[in-house]
Amino acid sequence: MSTAIIGAGVMGETLLSGLVRAGRRVDQLMVGEKRPERAQELEERYGVAVVSNREAAAKADTVALVVKPQDMGDVLAEIAPELRAGQLVVSLAAGITTAFIESRVPEGVAVVRVMPNTPALVDEGMAAISPGSHCDEAHLAEVESLMASTGRVLRIPEKQMDAVTAISGSGPAYIFFVVESMIEAGVHLGLPRATATDLVVQTLVGSAAMLRETGSHPVVLREQVTSPGGTTASALRELEIHKVRAAFLAAMEAARNRSRELAEGS
Numbered sequence: 684m685s686t687a688i689i690g691a692g693v694m695g696e697t698l699l700s701g702l703v704r705a706g707r708r709v710d711q712l713m714v715g716e717k718r719p720e721r722a723q724e725l726e727e728r729y730g731v732a733v734v735s736n737r738e739a740a741a742k743a744d745t746v747a748l749v750v751k752p753q754d755m756g757d758v759l760a761e762i763a764p765e766l767r768a769g770q771l772v773v774s775l776a777a778g779i780t781t782a783f784i785e786s787r788v789p790e791g792v793a794v795v796r797v798m799p800n801t802p803a804l805v806d807e808g809m810a811a812i813s814p815g816s817h818c819d820e821a822h823l824a825e826v827e828s829l830m831a832s833t834g835r836v837l838r839i840p841e842k843q844m845d846a847v848t849a850i851s852g853s854g855p856a857y858i859f860f861v862v863e864s865m866i867e868a869g870v871h872l873g874l875p876r877a878t879a880t881d882l883v884v885q886t887l888v889g890s891a892a893m894l895r896e897t898g899s900h901p902v903v904l905r906e907q908v909t910s911p912g913g914t915t916a917s918a919l920r921e922l923e924i925h926k927v928r929a930a931f932l933a934a935m936e937a938a939r940n941r942s943r944e945l946a947e948g949s
């Protein structure tokens with residue numbers, strides 16, 4: 684089965700590198716990329732063929748669209764004449780619905796929507812997938828296998844996609860923001876930056892491993908750290924006073940709303 688990736692920026696390369704690591708034959712992969720210098724970089728790094736979008740769409744069994752939502756309309760208009768029934772189009776774009784794509788490709792082309800995230804680069808990705816209306820089990824299984832090369836895959840109803848985008852799609856950025864903030868705090872408290880960075884990164888990795896390996900609720904794990912009248916309780920009171928919980932809710936509502944808007948702008 685040949686796969687084309689159209690749009691090889693951050694997420695397109697993440698997918699490409701995952702497929703290569705998972706042992707997909709490079710001669711079964713191709714890339715469509717608008718920026719010539721980026722195309723050359725990918726050819727050199729992976730030995731993958733960079734072709735026109737139209738050639739990619741004509742030749743590949745599966746066509747993964749990894750351009751920005753705002754570019755999706757133009758790309759679909761360009762490749763639609765090359766697509767034919769039986770092919771599979773997979774969109775990784777935020778906000779773009781399967782209905783939007785189905786209305787722009789020939790009948791009989793199956794469409795699957797995916798929301799990946801960047802930890803896929805280290806094979807710890809979280810991808811949610813939703814079928815379009817002409818999709819069968821084999822199509823979903825193919826996308827599951829594509830995305831499983833870089834981490835976990837969850838099937839979800841498409842109506843949950845905007846919320847998923849706000850939580851796991853954008854999620855790594857919130858975590859990096861927290862990490863960045865904790866490192867800065869450590870520096871304010873007088874620690875050398877390298878020490879603060881080591882402490883915060885390992886604390887994050889350890890906490891993530893506890894969540895995954897114990898399966899315990901985060902509240903239980905938090906309470907284990909919070910000694911009565913101790914340091915953690917003092918810190919958590921400040922987080923509540925500064926409305927950090929409310930800020931997370933507002934932030935993710937904004938991301939969900941932006942995801943809803945993106946389809947309209949394309």
Ligand SMILES: NC(=O)C1=CN([C@@H]2O[C@H](COP(=O)(O)OP(=O)(O)OC[C@H]3O[C@@H](n4cnc5c(N)ncnc54)[C@H](O)[C@@H]3O)[C@@H](O)[C@H]2O)C=CC1
Pocket residue numbers: 689690691692693694695715716717718721736749750751752754757758775776777798799800801852853
């Ligand atoms: N970066 C992330 O963490 C995530 C991104 N996504 C989705 O992935 C998509 C791409 O996002 P990024 O990789 O972050 O953006 P990006 O800007 O790094 O990559 C987009 C790539 O598409 C290329 N491109 C634009 N128009 C093109 C065309 N007509 N033909 C061929 N190539 C074209 C650009 O040159 C660029 O290399 C977006 O739709 C985004 O919603 C989804 C989940 C996570």
Ligand SMILES: O=C(O)[C@@H]1CCC=N1
Pocket residue numbers: 777848852853
């Ligand atoms: O910021 C964005 O729009 C993309 C989608 C999810 C993560 N990055």
